Amino acid sequence: MMRYLVRLANSQGYTPRDVEVLQARIRELLGSADKIGNLRISTSAIEFDLFAEQTDINRSKSLLEAKISKVVTLRPIESRASPRGDRETLREGIDLFNQERFWEAHEVLEEIWHPATGVERDIIQGLILTAAALVHYQKNEKAVCVSILGRAMKKLAALDSFKGLDIQRLRTGIEQILSDNMPALLRIEWVKTKTHAQPP
Numbered sequence: 001m002m003r004y005l006v007r008l009a010n011s012q013g014y015t016p017r018d019v020e021v022l023q024a025r026i027r028e029l030l031g032s033a034d035k036i037g038n039l040r041i042s043t044s045a046i047e048f049d050l051f052a053e054q055t056d057i058n059r060s061k062s063l064l065e066a067k068i069s070k071v072v073t074l075r076p077i078e079s080r081a082s083p084r085g086d087r088e089t090l091r092e093g094i095d096l097f098n099q100e101r102f103w104e105a106h107e108v109l110e111e112i113w114h115p116a117t118g119v120e121r122d123i124i125q126g127l128i129l130t131a132a133a134l135v136h137y138q139k140n141e142k143a144v145c146v147s148i149l150g151r152a153m154k155k156l157a158a159l160d161s162f163k164g165l166d167i168q169r170l171r172t173g174i175e176q177i178l179s180d181n182m183p184a185l186l187r188i189e190w191v192k193t194k195t196h197a198q199p200p
Helices: 016-030 054-067 086-098 102-113 118-138 142-156 167-180
Strands: 002-009 035-041 045-052 071-076
Touching: 002 054, 016 035, 016 045, 016 054, 016 118, 035 102, 035 118, 045 054, 045 071, 054 071, 086 102, 086 118, 102 118, 118 142, 118 167, 142 167
Parallel strands: none
Antiparallel strands: 002 045, 002 071, 035 045
């Protein structure tokens, strides 16, 4: 049995409050031959892990598209050994984060967290914790989300910017969530650089 990441278009406007209903519906649709886990809902996608035999994956895809929504991602989940540099890996992780693909962002950022040290390691861990918190938000686990964001804040406290990322702005967003005790979507912005006009 293989593990796949499935992302369906969220064309019906589902929210994290619909996780349990959708999870039950998909489990019933796919039957006992397939198992799903960790269903998450973003504004654009319904995503979950699917455990299925490789020979059954096309059947599962057809059922999902016929009864739920269009499949936008269907790929095996395996360990990633990336030949990319840290900069490219960081950019991919942030791009995934900003597409509300928090689980994937978490996985990608771990690639550069493991070898990192010192403050750099803490900042990357803070980014990973922020992504992990928002995975829980997508699963309608608000208290868990807020708790993990509290841990993320501690890791992100050392710097205002990191490799071009606006950490201060991210902290401000997290502080608001912690103050309100109410999860919300976050974006990680790149620091805007000032361009100076060339003298004539």
